[in-house]
Amino acid sequence: MTTTEAARLLAEHGLNEVSADHRVPLWARVAVQLRDPLITVLLAAVALTLAVGDHPDAVVIALVIVVNTTVGIIQEVRAESAVTALSQLSAPATRVLRDGEQRRVPSAEVVPGDVVALAEGDIVPADARLTEAAARWSTSRG
Template identity: 70%
Template sequence: MTTSAAQHAPAPAGSRRGLTVAEAARRLEEYGRNEVTAARAVPLYARVLTQLRDALILVLLGAVVLTLAVGDHADAVVIALVIVVNTAVGVAQEVRADNAVAALSALSAPNARVLRDFAPGEVPAAEVVPGDVLILGEGDIVVADAELAEASALLVDESMLTGESVPVDEDSGARLSAGTVVARGRGVATVTATGTASALAASPQSSTAGGSRLPCSAVSVPSAVSSPPSPSVSDWSCSGSALSEECPSPRWR
């Protein structure tokens, strides 16, 4: 599989173990980088032709020809204006969709906090793989689709994907989408999908954009990897819960 391929995998139930560095490297090599394929530029004439190939537009074009044939030029002009307006609106919507996809792609964070070899650390977002355990805090961008294993007062801003203006309260077991932002609280989540298999690539805007998209390949994340046991809430060195409000910055033992 090429480096631009995507991965999708279910999160093992109850698993909060981090990958070993060797296992993460193997998955990165096998499944590719956590990157969304950029949409190719579509020339204006191609967008116009796409709009004109619509069935309704073809019917209207036929009506223009018929009205001209019978000498009804006024009706022909009206129908032609409808075609022009409809085509212009369709092309404008496609351009806005392309711009939205570009803006979503720019949301990808340069780094992500993950568990590797039972220790927290930062890795480039493009090197996050299915099965990685993300450590999320306020202001973090979710770099891949993930399933929450732990959450404390977690609010997630999904406005760039869903248009919702109010952050959503997320609990353990909830699904987080790539490109969303942690507005408040903390969480620990297991990556389930990266690259073009993520919600960032499958957003409504990208489905209307005129770019090429690679097929998503399914991969199962093993329920156990060669790494130490998963840390629990009590493993965090802080008063109270690992994700409690009294713990401003988690410190790993």
């Protein structure tokens, strides 16, 4: 495969990567946090304390709900950021045969038809068809 053909296939098929999940809107994150059983009990407690006219206690309970929800959302966003950062760090390079020679390219740029050269310990960058393999087996046992 030539570099020109690989560029055309890359433009046609896009990058060789799993599409990122769509961003969860803030209102959906809040809804998930508020569905927690403990928060549901606290919301009921707010309604009851307001019904009996104990406004200071209702405000305190509502503040606890707001703080808990905020902390939960912050932790969720940080966890997503950490996962994204780790996936970017683990994006390996791959050896492919282009223009008659082996070249290292980012795994995201592997296209259909590329001949990928794999060695022991390499990460397989895409669905592939195995055309040739060689293995050395040791028969000695310690």
